[in-house]
Amino acid sequence: MTLEETNLSAEEILDEIRIDKISENSLFIAKKYGYAPYMIERYISMLGYEEALKLVESFEKFKKRPTILCNYLKYDCDKLIKNLENLGFSVKNLEWCDYCFYIDSAPESPSIGSTHEYLKGYYYVYRDPASLIPPLMLNPEKGSTVLDMCAAPGGKAIHILLLMEDEGLLIANDISRRRSISMLSHFVRMGFKSYVIINEDGFELPRKIGLEKFDYILLDAPCSAEGGIMFDPSRKTKTSQQVLAQLVKREIELLYAATKLVKRGGRIVYTTCSIAPEENEYVITKVLQFNSEIDVEVPRFNIWSNGITRFSDLIFDDRVARCVRIWPHRHGMEGYFICSLVKK
Secondary structure, eight states: OOGGGTTOOHHHHHHHHOOOOOOHHHHHHHHHHTOOHHHHHHHHHHHOHHHHHHHHHHHHHOOOOOEEEEOTTTSOHHHHHHHHHHTTOEEEEETTEEEEEEEEEOOSSSOTTSSHHHHTTSEEEESSGGGGHHHHHHOOOTTOEEEETTOTTOHHHHHHHHHTTTOSEEEEEOSOHHHHHHHHHHHHHHTOOSEEEEOOOGGGHHHHHOSSOEEEEEEEOOOOOGGGTTTOGGGGTSOOHHHHHHHHHHHHHHHHHHHHHEEEEEEEEEEESOOOGGGTHHHHHHHHHHOTTEEEOOOSOOSSEEOOSEETTEEOOGGGGGSEEEOHHHHSSOOEEEEEEEEO
16 A cells, blocks of 8 residues: 555645745734744634634643543542542542543642552553543444554553453554553553554554454544643644644555554544644545545544634535544643544
8 A cells, every 4th residue: 555545745735734824913922922823823714813812822821630540440440539539639530431530639749650559550640631532432342353553652552441341452553662662561550461562654554464454443643742732832833834744644644544454334533632624624534535435423422622624725524523623722621633433
């Protein structure tokens, strides 16, 4: 399989997504908050001036909420919460996940990642609740065959194994051997057994392992991480439009490969920690054009926002409105995009 099947180059992508005209309002906000001007122009195009300003300000004033996933296969969640409260943590339940909790306040010591309960594998720590949503959308059945295409550092793969009740098979793939070592340590710490870790370029997997192999695929695509500016302010200027086009090309490649790997009737969840439509609705639209066997599902639940169907001069496939958008200023979480796809 080659990208020639999709007939797109990074240069062609850049020609389509490039933002050349920057308004005075965008230049003002970009200078004040230290952003690449094209990003602010994009925010205003999507949200309008007032809401774009709220988005930018939310990155500056964001209340971080470390979140834990209780390993209910290994330990009782109620007991876990009582243990953490006895250590001085204030723990609150997430309204949309019964076994997921955010840390409202913490003692000076121990940290949430150094308790005895953590070391025994009773829970996994995420920097933000949004990371928990894609596996919930994937919703793999017990005993199924699942691929996590870009799995390291392993948080979503751990959630998938939990949802599978550690029965079936998870192929946790990541191109980085170094990052995979860390992922393996978490799998071992938490006591899982129904997995295999491999180190491959995700785009090469159809050629190396064959077509239509998986019931479920999670693609947490390498992206600009523009939704995580509150954690890494360098993201305000790190990604030029040229670099963005290269990322988009790669995201299209990986999602296209996923459409070849999933079985008929199987589900793919595509997700990024980016609020850039170029990496999200644009990518979904292109892959829908390239593979007519793929459709966008209505997600299992969506208490957040929907995908956008147009941006600047780009008009996306109407079906992207079924996708999920997490906006920091609206939802108090890291910016995320989640789209559930099915192979007909």
